[in-house]
Amino acid sequence: MSGFNSLNRTNIILQHLRMSKHTDAAEVLLKRKGCAGVITLNRPKFLNALNLSMIWHIYPQLKNWEQDRETFLIIIKGTGGKAFCAGGDIRVIFEAGKANQKIAQDYFREEYTLNNAIGSCRKPHVALIHRITMGGGVGLSVHGQFRVATFSLFL
Template sequence: MNDVVIRVVAGLGRITLNRPKAINALNHGMVRAIDAALVAWADDDAVRGVVVDGAGERGLCAGGDIRSIHDDARAGGTASLGFWADEYRLNARIARFPKPYTAFMDGVVMGGGVGVSAHGSLRVVTERTRLAMPEVGIGLAPDVGGTYLLSRAPGESGTFAALTGATLSGADAVFLGLADVVVPAEQLPFLLATPTEDVIRAHAVPPGESRLAAGWIDECFAADTVEEILDRLHRAGEDATAKEILTRSPTSLKVTLAALRRARDLPDLESALEQEYRVSAACLRGHDLPEGIRAQIVDKDRSPRWSPATLSEVDEALVEKHFAEPEIPFTLTRGAR
Protein backbone atom coordinates (compact mmCIF):
# COMPACT_ATOMS: atom_id res chain seq x y z
CA MET A 1 0.00 0.00 0.00
CA ASN A 2 1.37 3.42 -0.94
CA ASP A 3 1.85 5.79 2.00
CA VAL A 4 0.56 8.61 -0.20
CA VAL A 5 -1.84 8.21 -3.13
CA ILE A 6 -1.17 10.68 -5.94
CA ARG A 7 -3.29 10.89 -9.09
CA VAL A 8 -5.04 13.32 -11.45
CA VAL A 9 -8.84 13.17 -11.51
CA ALA A 10 -10.95 15.43 -13.70
CA GLY A 11 -8.19 17.99 -14.04
CA LEU A 12 -7.30 18.09 -10.34
CA GLY A 13 -4.15 16.77 -8.76
CA ARG A 14 -5.31 14.65 -5.85
CA ILE A 15 -3.02 13.88 -2.89
CA THR A 16 -4.28 11.54 -0.17
CA LEU A 17 -2.04 10.85 2.80
CA ASN A 18 -2.47 7.13 3.27
CA ARG A 19 -1.18 5.90 6.63
CA PRO A 20 -4.49 5.86 8.53
CA LYS A 21 -3.19 3.67 11.37
CA ALA A 22 -0.57 6.37 12.08
CA ILE A 23 -3.06 9.21 11.46
CA ASN A 24 -1.19 9.73 8.18
CA ALA A 25 2.08 10.82 9.82
CA LEU A 26 4.59 11.99 7.24
CA ASN A 27 7.72 10.05 6.42
CA HIS A 28 10.53 11.09 4.11
CA GLY A 29 9.20 9.12 1.14
CA MET A 30 5.81 10.82 1.39
CA VAL A 31 7.40 14.28 1.48
CA ARG A 32 9.49 13.55 -1.59
CA ALA A 33 6.55 12.11 -3.51
CA ILE A 34 4.30 15.09 -2.79
CA ASP A 35 7.03 17.54 -3.73
CA ALA A 36 7.71 15.75 -7.02
CA ALA A 37 4.01 15.81 -7.85
CA LEU A 38 3.77 19.54 -7.22
CA VAL A 39 6.81 20.20 -9.40
CA ALA A 40 5.21 18.24 -12.24
CA TRP A 41 1.75 19.76 -11.84
CA ALA A 42 2.91 23.38 -11.62
CA ASP A 43 3.58 23.52 -15.36
CA ASP A 44 1.02 20.93 -16.47
CA ASP A 45 -1.87 22.66 -18.24
CA ALA A 46 -4.00 19.56 -17.72
CA VAL A 47 -3.91 20.15 -13.95
CA ARG A 48 -5.86 23.22 -12.80
CA GLY A 49 -5.42 22.77 -9.05
CA VAL A 50 -4.51 20.46 -6.16
CA VAL A 51 -6.62 18.86 -3.43
CA VAL A 52 -5.12 17.30 -0.29
CA ASP A 53 -6.87 15.06 2.24
CA GLY A 54 -6.11 12.19 4.60
CA ALA A 55 -7.22 8.57 4.56
CA GLY A 56 -9.30 7.17 7.40
CA GLU A 57 -11.56 8.81 9.95
CA ARG A 58 -9.02 10.16 12.43
CA GLY A 59 -7.51 13.14 10.67
CA LEU A 60 -5.48 14.71 7.92
CA CYS A 61 -2.05 14.21 9.49
CA ALA A 62 -0.64 13.79 13.00
CA GLY A 63 2.72 15.31 12.04
CA GLY A 64 6.08 13.86 11.14
CA ASP A 65 7.28 10.35 11.89
CA ILE A 66 8.88 11.36 15.17
CA ARG A 67 9.80 7.84 16.24
CA SER A 68 12.36 7.77 13.43
CA ILE A 69 13.62 11.19 14.58
CA HIS A 70 14.01 9.75 18.08
CA ASP A 71 16.09 6.87 16.78
CA ASP A 72 18.21 9.19 14.64
CA ALA A 73 18.83 11.57 17.55
CA ARG A 74 19.90 8.77 19.86
CA ALA A 75 22.24 7.37 17.22
CA GLY A 76 23.79 10.78 16.48
CA GLY A 77 22.72 10.50 12.84
CA THR A 78 21.84 13.10 10.21
CA ALA A 79 18.84 11.48 8.49
CA SER A 80 16.45 13.87 10.25
CA LEU A 81 18.30 16.85 8.77
CA GLY A 82 17.61 15.49 5.29
CA PHE A 83 13.97 14.91 6.15
CA TRP A 84 13.53 18.43 7.52
CA ALA A 85 15.29 20.01 4.55
CA ASP A 86 12.97 18.27 2.09
CA GLU A 87 9.90 18.91 4.25
CA TYR A 88 10.64 22.63 4.51
CA ARG A 89 11.24 22.84 0.76
CA LEU A 90 7.81 21.27 0.33
CA ASN A 91 6.23 23.81 2.70
CA ALA A 92 7.71 26.67 0.68
CA ARG A 93 6.59 25.10 -2.59
CA ILE A 94 3.01 24.80 -1.31
CA ALA A 95 3.00 28.45 -0.30
CA ARG A 96 4.28 29.52 -3.74
CA PHE A 97 2.25 27.02 -5.78
CA PRO A 98 0.85 28.89 -8.80
CA LYS A 99 -2.53 27.12 -8.85
CA PRO A 100 -5.32 26.64 -6.29
CA TYR A 101 -4.20 24.35 -3.47
CA THR A 102 -7.10 23.14 -1.33
CA ALA A 103 -6.48 21.26 1.93
CA PHE A 104 -9.18 19.44 3.89
CA MET A 105 -8.11 19.70 7.53
CA ASP A 106 -10.63 17.39 9.17
CA GLY A 107 -9.80 15.64 12.44
CA VAL A 108 -6.24 15.66 13.76
CA VAL A 109 -3.92 18.22 12.12
CA MET A 110 -0.63 18.56 13.99
CA GLY A 111 2.91 19.66 13.24
CA GLY A 112 3.79 18.48 9.76
CA GLY A 113 0.08 18.21 9.01
CA VAL A 114 -0.12 21.98 9.41
CA GLY A 115 2.82 22.25 7.00
CA VAL A 116 1.03 20.45 4.17
CA SER A 117 -2.22 22.35 4.66
CA ALA A 118 -1.93 25.81 6.23
CA HIS A 119 0.30 27.18 3.44
CA GLY A 120 -2.38 26.39 0.85
CA SER A 121 -4.71 28.84 -0.84
CA LEU A 122 -7.95 27.35 0.59
CA ARG A 123 -7.79 25.68 4.00
CA VAL A 124 -10.96 23.83 5.04
CA VAL A 125 -11.70 22.78 8.63
CA THR A 126 -14.69 21.12 10.30
CA GLU A 127 -16.21 20.85 13.76
CA ARG A 128 -14.02 17.75 14.21
CA THR A 129 -10.74 19.56 13.53
CA ARG A 130 -8.17 19.22 16.30
CA LEU A 131 -5.18 21.33 15.32
CA ALA A 132 -1.97 21.82 17.28
CA MET A 133 1.66 22.79 17.08
CA PRO A 134 2.71 20.65 20.06
CA GLU A 135 6.49 20.67 19.55
CA VAL A 136 7.40 22.19 22.94
CA GLY A 137 6.02 19.02 24.51
CA ILE A 138 8.63 16.84 22.82
CA GLY A 139 11.68 19.08 23.13
CA LEU A 140 11.38 20.71 19.72
CA ALA A 141 10.07 24.10 18.51
CA PRO A 142 7.32 24.85 15.97
CA ASP A 143 8.59 24.26 12.44
CA VAL A 144 7.14 23.66 8.92
CA GLY A 145 6.68 27.43 8.72
CA GLY A 146 4.79 27.44 12.00
CA THR A 147 6.81 30.30 13.48
CA TYR A 148 6.08 32.39 10.39
CA LEU A 149 2.32 31.72 10.56
CA LEU A 150 1.96 32.00 14.33
CA SER A 151 4.07 35.15 14.57
CA ARG A 152 1.58 36.81 12.20
CA ALA A 153 -1.57 35.62 13.97
CA PRO A 154 -3.81 38.22 15.65
CA GLY A 155 -2.32 39.70 18.82
CA GLU A 156 -0.50 37.10 20.86
CA SER A 157 -2.75 34.17 19.92
CA GLY A 158 0.11 32.54 18.02
CA THR A 159 2.41 32.82 21.03
CA PHE A 160 -0.27 31.15 23.14
CA ALA A 161 -0.63 28.32 20.62
CA ALA A 162 3.12 27.78 20.38
CA LEU A 163 3.99 27.89 24.10
CA THR A 164 1.06 25.78 25.29
CA GLY A 165 0.98 23.33 22.38
CA ALA A 166 -2.75 23.33 23.06
CA THR A 167 -5.24 21.46 20.89
CA LEU A 168 -7.32 23.97 18.94
CA SER A 169 -10.70 23.87 17.22
CA GLY A 170 -11.64 24.73 13.66
CA ALA A 171 -12.84 28.12 14.90
CA ASP A 172 -9.46 28.66 16.56
CA ALA A 173 -7.68 27.73 13.33
CA VAL A 174 -9.68 30.35 11.41
CA PHE A 175 -8.96 32.95 14.09
CA LEU A 176 -5.21 32.21 13.91
CA GLY A 177 -5.22 32.52 10.13
CA LEU A 178 -4.35 28.86 9.62
CA ALA A 179 -7.68 28.07 7.97
CA ASP A 180 -10.21 29.89 5.80
CA VAL A 181 -13.59 28.20 6.12
CA VAL A 182 -15.48 25.79 8.34
CA VAL A 183 -17.74 23.20 6.73
CA PRO A 184 -19.87 20.50 8.40
CA ALA A 185 -18.02 17.20 8.50
CA GLU A 186 -21.08 15.44 7.12
CA GLN A 187 -20.61 17.41 3.89
CA LEU A 188 -17.05 16.18 3.30
CA PRO A 189 -17.89 13.25 0.98
CA PHE A 190 -19.76 15.63 -1.33
CA LEU A 191 -17.14 18.38 -1.11
CA LEU A 192 -14.27 15.98 -1.77
CA ALA A 193 -16.11 14.84 -4.88
CA THR A 194 -16.73 18.45 -5.98
CA PRO A 195 -13.82 20.40 -4.46
CA THR A 196 -14.19 23.75 -6.21
CA GLU A 197 -13.83 26.92 -4.17
CA ASP A 198 -17.33 28.14 -5.06
CA VAL A 199 -18.92 24.89 -3.90
CA ILE A 200 -16.86 24.73 -0.72
CA ARG A 201 -17.63 28.32 0.25
CA ALA A 202 -21.31 27.77 -0.50
CA HIS A 203 -21.34 25.04 2.15
CA ALA A 204 -19.35 27.01 4.72
CA VAL A 205 -20.86 27.78 8.11
CA PRO A 206 -19.96 30.54 10.58
CA PRO A 207 -16.78 29.48 12.39
CA GLY A 208 -18.14 30.31 15.80
CA GLU A 209 -16.35 31.94 18.70
CA SER A 210 -12.68 31.21 19.29
CA ARG A 211 -11.27 31.00 22.80
CA LEU A 212 -8.16 32.71 21.40
CA ALA A 213 -10.04 36.01 21.31
CA ALA A 214 -9.84 36.25 25.12
CA GLY A 215 -8.23 39.52 26.19
CA TRP A 216 -5.93 37.92 28.77
CA ILE A 217 -4.05 36.07 26.02
CA ASP A 218 -2.75 39.28 24.45
CA GLU A 219 -1.99 40.81 27.84
CA CYS A 220 -0.10 37.82 29.21
CA PHE A 221 1.72 36.53 26.15
CA ALA A 222 3.10 39.91 25.08
CA ALA A 223 5.82 39.61 27.73
CA ASP A 224 9.45 39.36 26.64
CA THR A 225 10.32 36.25 28.66
CA VAL A 226 8.62 32.95 29.45
CA GLU A 227 9.04 33.70 33.17
CA GLU A 228 7.16 36.99 32.82
CA ILE A 229 4.43 35.30 30.77
CA LEU A 230 3.94 32.80 33.60
CA ASP A 231 3.89 35.60 36.19
CA ARG A 232 1.24 37.48 34.20
CA LEU A 233 -0.83 34.31 33.83
CA HIS A 234 -0.84 33.79 37.59
CA ARG A 235 -1.81 37.43 38.17
CA ALA A 236 -4.64 37.02 35.63
CA GLY A 237 -5.93 33.93 37.41
CA GLU A 238 -4.97 31.67 34.50
CA ASP A 239 -3.11 29.18 36.67
CA ALA A 240 -4.17 26.18 34.57
CA THR A 241 -2.50 27.64 31.48
CA ALA A 242 0.67 28.38 33.44
CA LYS A 243 0.68 24.83 34.81
CA GLU A 244 0.30 23.44 31.28
CA ILE A 245 3.24 25.48 30.01
CA LEU A 246 5.44 24.30 32.88
CA THR A 247 5.08 20.68 31.73
CA ARG A 248 6.87 21.54 28.47
CA SER A 249 10.61 21.48 27.80
CA PRO A 250 12.12 24.59 29.44
CA THR A 251 14.68 24.86 26.66
CA SER A 252 12.03 24.53 23.96
CA LEU A 253 9.87 27.17 25.61
CA LYS A 254 12.63 29.78 25.62
CA VAL A 255 13.84 28.87 22.14
CA THR A 256 10.28 28.96 20.79
CA LEU A 257 9.57 32.40 22.21
CA ALA A 258 12.83 33.69 20.72
CA ALA A 259 12.04 32.08 17.36
CA LEU A 260 8.56 33.64 17.25
CA ARG A 261 9.82 37.10 18.09
CA ARG A 262 12.57 36.85 15.47
CA ALA A 263 10.15 35.47 12.88
CA ARG A 264 8.04 38.63 13.15
CA ASP A 265 10.93 40.57 11.66
CA LEU A 266 11.87 38.06 8.95
CA PRO A 267 10.94 39.13 5.40
CA ASP A 268 9.41 35.91 4.10
CA LEU A 269 8.41 32.32 4.78
CA GLU A 270 11.69 31.01 3.40
CA SER A 271 13.68 32.97 5.97
CA ALA A 272 11.54 31.53 8.75
CA LEU A 273 11.98 27.98 7.42
CA GLU A 274 15.75 28.46 7.31
CA GLN A 275 15.68 29.66 10.92
CA GLU A 276 13.49 26.69 11.90
CA TYR A 277 15.97 24.32 10.29
CA ARG A 278 18.77 25.73 12.44
CA VAL A 279 16.63 25.33 15.54
CA SER A 280 15.56 21.79 14.64
CA ALA A 281 19.17 20.80 13.92
CA ALA A 282 20.24 22.05 17.34
CA CYS A 283 17.37 20.19 19.01
CA LEU A 284 18.47 16.99 17.25
CA ARG A 285 21.82 17.26 19.04
CA GLY A 286 20.28 18.24 22.37
CA HIS A 287 18.94 16.21 25.27
CA ASP A 288 15.26 17.10 25.28
CA LEU A 289 14.13 15.99 21.82
CA PRO A 290 14.87 12.26 22.16
CA GLU A 291 13.74 12.39 25.79
CA GLY A 292 10.46 14.11 24.92
CA ILE A 293 9.67 11.63 22.16
CA ARG A 294 10.58 8.75 24.49
CA ALA A 295 8.16 9.97 27.12
CA GLN A 296 5.29 10.74 24.73
CA ILE A 297 5.60 8.11 22.01
CA VAL A 298 8.08 5.33 22.85
CA ASP A 299 7.57 4.50 26.53
CA LYS A 300 4.43 6.64 26.86
CA ASP A 301 5.07 7.33 30.53
CA ARG A 302 4.29 11.04 29.96
CA SER A 303 7.08 11.91 32.41
CA PRO A 304 9.92 13.52 30.46
CA ARG A 305 13.09 14.29 32.38
CA TRP A 306 14.08 17.62 30.86
CA SER A 307 17.65 18.89 31.04
CA PRO A 308 17.99 21.70 31.98
CA ALA A 309 15.03 20.95 34.22
CA THR A 310 13.90 24.49 34.96
CA LEU A 311 13.50 27.75 33.08
CA SER A 312 16.02 29.48 35.33
CA GLU A 313 18.70 27.03 34.21
CA VAL A 314 18.20 27.83 30.50
CA ASP A 315 20.58 30.71 29.90
CA GLU A 316 20.84 33.02 26.90
CA ALA A 317 23.89 31.20 25.56
CA LEU A 318 21.94 27.96 25.27
CA VAL A 319 19.08 29.73 23.49
CA GLU A 320 21.47 31.43 21.05
CA LYS A 321 23.11 28.09 20.28
CA HIS A 322 19.86 27.02 18.63
CA PHE A 323 20.14 29.77 16.02
CA ALA A 324 23.72 28.99 14.96
CA GLU A 325 24.62 27.52 11.57
CA PRO A 326 24.25 23.69 11.73
CA GLU A 327 26.70 21.05 10.55
CA ILE A 328 24.73 20.63 7.32
CA PRO A 329 23.54 24.06 6.13
CA PHE A 330 20.19 24.65 4.45
CA THR A 331 18.92 27.44 2.20
CA LEU A 332 15.85 27.99 0.06
CA THR A 333 15.45 29.75 -3.27
CA ARG A 334 13.08 32.70 -2.86
CA GLY A 335 9.91 32.66 -4.91
CA ALA A 336 10.70 29.27 -6.48
CA ARG A 337 7.88 27.00 -7.50
Protein backbone atom coordinates in the same frame (compact mmCIF):
# COMPACT_ATOMS: atom_id res chain seq x y z
CA MET B 1 15.20 20.11 -4.70
CA SER B 2 18.27 20.09 -2.44
CA GLY B 3 21.91 20.34 -3.37
CA PHE B 4 22.69 16.69 -2.58
CA ASN B 5 24.67 14.51 -4.87
CA SER B 6 23.10 11.18 -5.82
CA LEU B 7 25.15 9.08 -3.42
CA ASN B 8 24.34 11.23 -0.37
CA ARG B 9 20.64 11.29 -1.26
CA THR B 10 20.59 7.50 -1.71
CA ASN B 11 22.28 6.98 1.66
CA ILE B 12 19.74 9.20 3.39
CA ILE B 13 16.86 7.32 1.77
CA LEU B 14 18.33 3.98 2.84
CA GLN B 15 18.84 5.22 6.42
CA HIS B 16 15.26 6.38 6.59
CA LEU B 17 13.88 3.13 5.18
CA ARG B 18 15.90 1.06 7.66
CA MET B 19 14.46 3.09 10.55
CA SER B 20 10.90 2.73 9.30
CA LYS B 21 8.94 -0.43 10.09
CA HIS B 22 6.52 0.07 7.22
CA THR B 23 6.84 0.33 3.46
CA ASP B 24 6.36 3.48 1.47
CA ALA B 25 4.51 1.80 -1.40
CA ALA B 26 1.13 3.30 -0.56
CA GLU B 27 1.93 5.91 2.10
CA VAL B 28 0.87 8.67 -0.23
CA LEU B 29 -1.45 8.36 -3.21
CA LEU B 30 -1.01 10.78 -6.12
CA LYS B 31 -3.79 10.80 -8.73
CA ARG B 32 -5.33 13.06 -11.31
CA LYS B 33 -9.10 13.27 -11.07
CA GLY B 34 -10.46 15.36 -13.89
CA CYS B 35 -8.63 18.67 -13.76
CA ALA B 36 -7.45 18.20 -10.16
CA GLY B 37 -4.27 16.65 -8.84
CA VAL B 38 -5.14 14.82 -5.63
CA ILE B 39 -2.62 14.03 -2.90
CA THR B 40 -3.90 11.54 -0.32
CA LEU B 41 -1.88 10.90 2.82
CA ASN B 42 -2.36 7.17 3.36
CA ARG B 43 -0.98 6.17 6.76
CA PRO B 44 -4.12 6.06 8.92
CA LYS B 45 -2.50 3.69 11.43
CA PHE B 46 0.08 6.45 12.09
CA LEU B 47 -2.49 9.28 11.87
CA ASN B 48 -1.03 10.08 8.43
CA ALA B 49 2.23 11.27 10.01
CA LEU B 50 4.53 12.69 7.36
CA ASN B 51 7.87 11.00 6.64
CA LEU B 52 10.73 11.66 4.22
CA SER B 53 9.49 9.12 1.73
CA MET B 54 6.12 10.84 1.53
CA ILE B 55 7.78 14.23 1.05
CA TRP B 56 9.97 12.81 -1.73
CA HIS B 57 6.87 11.53 -3.50
CA ILE B 58 4.74 14.66 -3.03
CA TYR B 59 7.28 17.33 -3.99
CA PRO B 60 8.04 16.28 -7.59
CA GLN B 61 4.37 15.53 -8.30
CA LEU B 62 3.34 18.94 -6.96
CA LYS B 63 5.90 20.54 -9.28
CA ASN B 64 4.68 18.44 -12.22
CA TRP B 65 1.06 19.41 -11.63
CA GLU B 66 2.07 23.05 -11.26
CA GLN B 67 3.52 22.93 -14.81
CA ASP B 68 0.74 20.75 -16.29
CA ARG B 69 -1.73 22.71 -18.43
CA GLU B 70 -4.42 20.08 -17.76
CA THR B 71 -4.23 20.48 -13.96
CA PHE B 72 -6.13 23.49 -12.58
CA LEU B 73 -6.24 22.61 -8.89
CA ILE B 74 -4.26 20.61 -6.33
CA ILE B 75 -6.08 18.96 -3.41
CA ILE B 76 -4.49 17.34 -0.38
CA LYS B 77 -6.36 15.14 2.09
CA GLY B 78 -5.80 12.31 4.55
CA THR B 79 -7.26 8.81 4.81
CA GLY B 80 -8.97 7.33 7.83
CA GLY B 81 -11.35 9.14 10.10
CA LYS B 82 -8.96 10.29 12.82
CA ALA B 83 -6.48 12.69 11.24
CA PHE B 84 -5.52 14.79 8.27
CA CYS B 85 -1.87 14.62 9.37
CA ALA B 86 -0.64 14.37 12.94
CA GLY B 87 2.67 15.98 12.01
CA GLY B 88 6.05 14.53 11.20
CA ASP B 89 6.95 10.95 11.97
CA ILE B 90 8.86 11.89 15.12
CA ARG B 91 9.31 8.23 16.10
CA VAL B 92 11.55 7.65 13.08
CA ILE B 93 13.56 10.80 13.80
CA PHE B 94 13.92 9.81 17.47
CA GLU B 95 15.08 6.28 16.62
CA ALA B 96 17.56 7.65 14.07
CA GLY B 97 18.97 9.98 16.72
CA LYS B 98 19.48 7.07 19.11
CA ALA B 99 21.42 5.29 16.34
CA ASN B 100 23.57 8.41 15.72
CA GLN B 101 21.98 8.99 12.31
CA LYS B 102 21.31 12.56 11.28
CA ILE B 103 17.88 12.24 9.67
CA ALA B 104 16.34 15.19 11.57
CA GLN B 105 18.20 17.88 9.61
CA ASP B 106 17.40 16.20 6.31
CA TYR B 107 13.77 15.69 7.27
CA PHE B 108 13.12 19.29 8.26
CA ARG B 109 15.04 20.73 5.27
CA GLU B 110 12.94 18.59 2.90
CA GLU B 111 9.69 19.31 4.76
CA TYR B 112 10.24 23.07 4.67
CA THR B 113 11.22 22.89 0.99
CA LEU B 114 7.86 21.19 0.36
CA ASN B 115 6.05 23.81 2.45
CA ASN B 116 7.71 26.54 0.37
CA ALA B 117 6.67 24.79 -2.85
CA ILE B 118 3.07 24.67 -1.59
CA GLY B 119 3.19 28.34 -0.59
CA SER B 120 4.59 29.46 -3.93
CA CYS B 121 2.53 27.09 -6.10
CA ARG B 122 0.90 28.89 -9.03
CA LYS B 123 -2.11 26.59 -8.95
CA PRO B 124 -4.79 26.75 -6.26
CA HIS B 125 -3.90 24.38 -3.41
CA VAL B 126 -6.81 23.12 -1.31
CA ALA B 127 -6.23 21.26 1.96
CA LEU B 128 -9.15 19.20 3.25
CA ILE B 129 -8.36 19.13 6.97
CA HIS B 130 -10.28 16.71 9.15
CA ARG B 131 -9.70 16.21 12.87
CA ILE B 132 -6.09 15.83 14.09
CA THR B 133 -3.74 18.26 12.34
CA MET B 134 -0.41 19.16 13.90
CA GLY B 135 3.15 20.09 12.93
CA GLY B 136 3.85 18.79 9.43
CA GLY B 137 0.11 18.60 8.76
CA VAL B 138 -0.16 22.30 9.46
CA GLY B 139 2.72 22.88 7.06
CA LEU B 140 0.99 20.89 4.33
CA SER B 141 -2.20 22.89 4.76
CA VAL B 142 -1.67 26.50 5.89
CA HIS B 143 0.85 27.41 3.19
CA GLY B 144 -1.67 26.69 0.42
CA GLN B 145 -4.31 29.12 -0.77
CA PHE B 146 -7.37 27.34 0.62
CA ARG B 147 -8.12 25.27 3.71
CA VAL B 148 -11.37 23.47 4.43
CA ALA B 149 -11.44 22.39 8.06
CA THR B 150 -14.05 20.04 9.50
CA PHE B 151 -14.77 19.07 13.04
CA SER B 152 -16.41 16.04 14.55
CA LEU B 153 -16.73 14.87 18.10
CA PHE B 154 -15.17 11.62 19.26
CA LEU B 155 -18.24 9.61 20.21
